Amino acid sequence: MALLEVKDLKKYYSAGGGFFSRKKFVKAVDGVSFTLEEGETLGLVGESGCGKSTLARVLLRLEEPQSGSIVLDGTDLCALKGEKLRRRRGDFQMIFQDPYASLNPRRSIYSTLEEPLLLHTHLDEAGRKERIGELLDMVGLHREHAGRYPHQFSGGQRQRIGIARALAVNPRFIVADEPVSALDVSVQAQIVNLLQDIQKQTKTAFLFIAHDLAVVEHISNRIMVMYLGKVMEMGDVRLLCSTPAHPYTEALLASVPVLDPAGRGKKKRLTGDVPSPLAPPEGCRFHPRCPYAEKVCMEKEPEMREIGPGHWCCCHFAEKSR
Ligand code: SF4
Numbered sequence: 001m002a003l004l005e006v007k008d009l010k011k012y013y014s015a016g017g018g019f020f021s022r023k024k025f026v027k028a029v030d031g032v033s034f035t036l037e038e039g040e041t042l043g044l045v046g047e048s049g050c051g052k053s054t055l056a057r058v059l060l061r062l063e064e065p066q067s068g069s070i071v072l073d074g075t076d077l078c079a080l081k082g083e084k085l086r087r088r089r090g091d092f093q094m095i096f097q098d099p100y101a102s103l104n105p106r107r108s109i110y111s112t113l114e115e116p117l118l119l120h121t122h123l124d125e126a127g128r129k130e131r132i133g134e135l136l137d138m139v140g141l142h143r144e145h146a147g148r149y150p151h152q153f154s155g156g157q158r159q160r161i162g163i164a165r166a167l168a169v170n171p172r173f174i175v176a177d178e179p180v181s182a183l184d185v186s187v188q189a190q191i192v193n194l195l196q197d198i199q200k201q202t203k204t205a206f207l208f209i210a211h212d213l214a215v216v217e218h219i220s221n222r223i224m225v226m227y228l229g230k231v232m233e234m235g236d237v238r239l240l241c242s243t244p245a246h247p248y249t250e251a252l253l254a255s256v257p258v259l260d261p262a263g264r265g266k267k268k269r270l271t272g273d274v275p276s277p278l279a280p281p282e283g284c285r286f287h288p289r290c291p292y293a294e295k296v297c298m299e300k301e302p303e304m305r306e307i308g309p310g311h312w313c314c315c316h317f318a319e320k321s322r
Contacts, residue, residue: 002037004070004072008068009067010031011027011028012066013026026277028051028055032068032230032231040206041207041220042220043220043222043223045211051228056094056209061077065078072088072092073091090116091171092171092174093169093174095175095179099150100150100155103162106149108146108147112150112161113132113136113146113168114128120168120169135167135168155182155184156184163195163198171204172205175207178209179191180215181212192215195219196219212256213253213256222236223240228274230285233245233246246314246318247291270289271289281298283296283298285301294316
């Protein structure tokens with residue numbers, strides 16, 4: 001059984017309407033299903049507004065889903081409330097995009113790292129001190145800097161503190177929401193390498209969210225591509241990046257600014273903007289931007305199909321992969 005099993009997860013927001021007109025909803029997450037194994041990294045990509053961050057918040061039970069299930073280690077997190085949910089929170093943690101905004105400027109690093117230990121462990125003061133030292137070692141910061149405050153660190157160092165906080169109580173699963181996009185390019189690689197090293201040691205599963213496919217490609221075992229609240233394609237990172245089956249994945253790959261050994265530049269690039277999530281297009285929601293769209297695409301919504309072992313695609317014309 002997978003460590004995490006997410007089934008048909010939905011999160012809708014009310015967007016007006018009522019007595020005299022039909023209620024409108026933004027379907028931010030619209031029937032998302034996937035699994036995640038221990039020690040695995042699943043990369044989640046898509047343009048802004050595709051539902052990535054909402055999915056992250058729902059997975060972490062920061063928002064209530066409309067329906068669906070999130071089963072972690074055999075327990076449906078959606079069924080947990082109050083004290084039961086609070087006790088399980090240590091098992092699933094988040095690394096935020098903006099480390100500065102996510103750290104309390106009035107708290108020392110020691111106090112920031114001590115908080116989850118006080119909430120989720122029975123460690124005494126000496127035990128907490130030792131664990132905080134271990135965490136700082138793990139993320140490459142000096143133990144003697146524990147008394148400092150967030151403004152005394154660089155952006156990359158602050159993200160290391162955010163990572164240490166997420167790791168404090170040995171979570172089974174971490175959502176990293178664009179954890180490097182606010183950092184300088186030179187620091188991004190260091191943080192990505194750090195996350196990979198930590199994963200080797202701890203076997204924590206990661207859902208790694210990014211709008212940049214190049215970063216996700218480097219760190220992930222599998223990739224999930226989202227568009228307007230739905231998963232368009234999911235599969236092994238090498239297969240998906242070398243022979244994408246969905247036109248949206250192909251377009252995302254074509255926009256990655258790399259020297260082009262795989263001929264990515266010849267693929268069809270993405271044009272136009274993401275349609276309003278208040279009124280997603282009929283049929284295939286990608287059809288107004290799809291260079292391969294045909295009549296059926298405007299009339300009938302494609303279903304997610306397994307087109308090869310572990311390779312899923314939501315396109316009428318996706319061909320079987322190996
Ligand atoms: Fe394009 Fe049609 Fe496939 Fe949608 S179903 S991605 S519009 S070819």
